Amino acid sequence: MQSSLGRKSPPTTLQRLLLIKWDFWTVVTLLVYVFMFAFIIYPLFSLLMNSFLSEDGQVTIQNYILFMKLKYYRSALINSFMVSSVATVFAILIGVPLAYITSRYAIKFKGLLQIMVITSLLSPPFIGAYSWILLTGNNGYITRFIHSLGINIPSIYGWHGIVIVFALQFYPHIFLYVSGALKTIDTSLEEASESLGMNSWQRLRTITLPLIFPTLSAGALMVFMASFADFGTPMLLGQGFKVLPILAYEQFISEMGGNPAMASTLSIILILCSTLILFFQRYFVSRKNFSMTGMRTPKVKELKPVLKWVFTILAFIPACISILPQITVIITSFIKTKGPVFQSGFSLGSYREVLFRVPRAIINTYSYSILSIIIMVVAGMLIAYILVRRKSKVTAFLDGIIMIPYVMPGTVLGISLIIAFNKPPIVLTGTWFILVIAYVVRKIPYTIRSSTAILHQLDHSVEEASISLGVPPMKTFFKTTGRLMAPGVLSGAILSWITTINELSSTLVLYYGATATISVTIYSEVITSNFGTGAALASILTMTTLISLIIASKLSGGKGLSL
CATH class of the missing domain: 1.10.3720.10 (MetI-like)
Incomplete structure (x- = not known):
């Protein structure tokens, strides 16, 4: 009979952590998980928990019961479908x-x-x-x-x-x-x-x-x-x-004080519907798949x-x-206006008014988008490398988390971030930082997809040769792999850039006066019937989109964007 002294006890969590090979890519994987849990999982969990709260803070399913009982809510879902x-x-x-x-x-x-x-x-x-x-x-x-x-x-x-x-x-x-x-x-x-x-x-x-x-x-x-x-x-x-989406926005931001719990409930239902549609499409394709040489x-x-x-x-x-x-x-945008009324003739009056009245919105749009795209390019390349070159159960789970923004409407993302970060210890609502986070979370899948596509085409032997010559993995990535990936990644990143400068739904929930962007200002101008200034701002976005498309075409060697 074997003595209990001869048995080895299973390793503790601390011992498992000490056994992990803590190289550069392990640290990157950990940091990516921290970011994803902080700005995707935690806000989503906060949104879910908030949907089960009553006005006095008690746990209840009353919000979901109201959704099923009231035609006002059911009709909005039917209308959406x-x-x-x-x-x-x-x-x-x-x-x-x-x-x-x-x-x-x-x-x-x-x-x-x-x-x-x-x-x-x-x-x-x-x-x-x-x-x-x-x-x-x-x-x-x-x-x-x-x-x-x-x-x-x-x-x-x-x-x-x-x-x-x-x-x-x-x-x-x-x-x-x-x-x-x-x-x-x-x-x-x-x-x-x-x-x-x-x-x-x-x-x-x-x-x-x-x-x-x-x-x-x-x-x-x-x-x-x-x-x-x-x-x-x-x-x-x-x-x-x-x-x-309109109902969720109106429930969250209302002149009468709003109902964040009901807004959370509608947001969760939006996510569930989007997820079900995604799974239904994949299931249907798997049953009706055809192959060819x-x-x-x-x-x-x-x-x-x-x-x-x-x-x-x-x-x-x-x-x-x-x-x-x-x-x-x-x-x-070039037609003369007098208040909300268009006049005969052409002028640059709408552009002059835009530059005089809302220059901050233009500056905000480009500064937030540039900062977001820098984060997306660097993070997207690193995440793509982890997913392609460091395949494991850990990275497979990470790939699943990255898919979540695909089924999260912008309005829902904005609401979830406000619910998660509107009280201590971390208060981000009302800051420009929360807008940048929203843009990165929503648009980074585009950059990751273009990065993984180009990385699959690169021969692994180039990196192995560099490392075998004594160059550390981090230096190898930034001096060799990253440079080879750059043209394809930048072409895909321009798609993220274009969709970021045009983002409305999440921005409309998250902004306040000083952080307004062009898209929010266009929306406000149209609502107040200032069509001239709205057209001028829309033209700025349109021209930026066209220029970005030309740059993307040049970077991709004339192949255009991979949408």
Whole structure:
């Protein structure tokens, strides 16, 4: 019988920590976990706990019961699903034919078309909503013109207007995803179906669409999630039509004092719905997946001159309509104004007023975004290295945490950060620092994704050779690996930059007077009918987006952004 003296007791937690090899990457992993737990897990946990509190601080499920009982709350959830679903359907109806035409046929001006499509995607939705108000609002240019012909049309306000703006704003997700899939599809399957007597429509329906379904569903998910989480467009166009992000915002920030517990409840329901949609898409794709070799990619077909022009015009119709908001705000920004009323003639008055009245908003936007992008680039590269080169259960769990911002609408993130950091020992509400944190948390997944993509393409032997020559791992990363990653990472980081300068939903919850940004100021100007200054500020964002796209294209060697 073995003596108990001969048995080894299991190591304690302290002993396990002492056995860990504490190198540079272990420290980085620990710091990343601290950041993620501090600004993602802890705020989310605080939000969840707050949703179970009554007004007098007692633990209760009354908020969830109220949500189920009151039609006011249920209707907002139904409205959110309705506009998001319908917008996704319309985005597919626009994006799939456009992708098929541009990827399979040699139409004219393809490069210009792609620039227009990407520009319309990266412009913030609330600017699109504002532009459509100028064009088709109650007193819009197009509305007045059509009324002068004796034809009455409904204005852009209401749920149908929200759907139109979402579809025109987000169909580029479908276009870009499907275009990539159609260019790599194996044509031997289509040729085999053609030899069996299938016509073009049957071949498209039974072969092509099933093959690209996983990619198409990923694009559709992006459209649905973006529509479901958007705050600015329903707020500007709804006129009483409530969706869940608006309701959460109004419950949290109310003239009557607000109801943070109910706002937390609505926020948790928003996250649950987004997560369920994400899992549903992945489950559905796993059951309907198709594979192909991709050995014979399709060739672009030449068309007869007349047919080429017909297809070109058909492709440019949705692209021109979707970029109309950007053109509208730029032109409108130069029209003379007298208060909220536009006058005949052109001037720089709106720009002068912007520079005189709200220069701080412009400075804030660029300073906060520059600081955020620096953090995102450095942290994104380090996190990507951990995920790709230091694979383990620890890093796999970290990868899961990084996915959380994908299902957190900006409004929800803002509310969770305020609930978590509005009392001692750490008070961040009312500071610029909390805005930078929100931008980093929301946008860093873009940078991490571009960093991991480029890192997968780099040969591990370069780092091994450097370390074998006695160069420490940290120095090797910053002098060798980091430099090789930089061009691809910066191209992806510009996407984070563009979405950061245009961020509205989280900023609107977190800012106070001195930390207002351009997007918040545009929103305020539109609400108060100061359309001239709103257009000038929107034009500044639009031009910044265009310049950023050009820089990204140069950095990526003309390949453009990887969205």
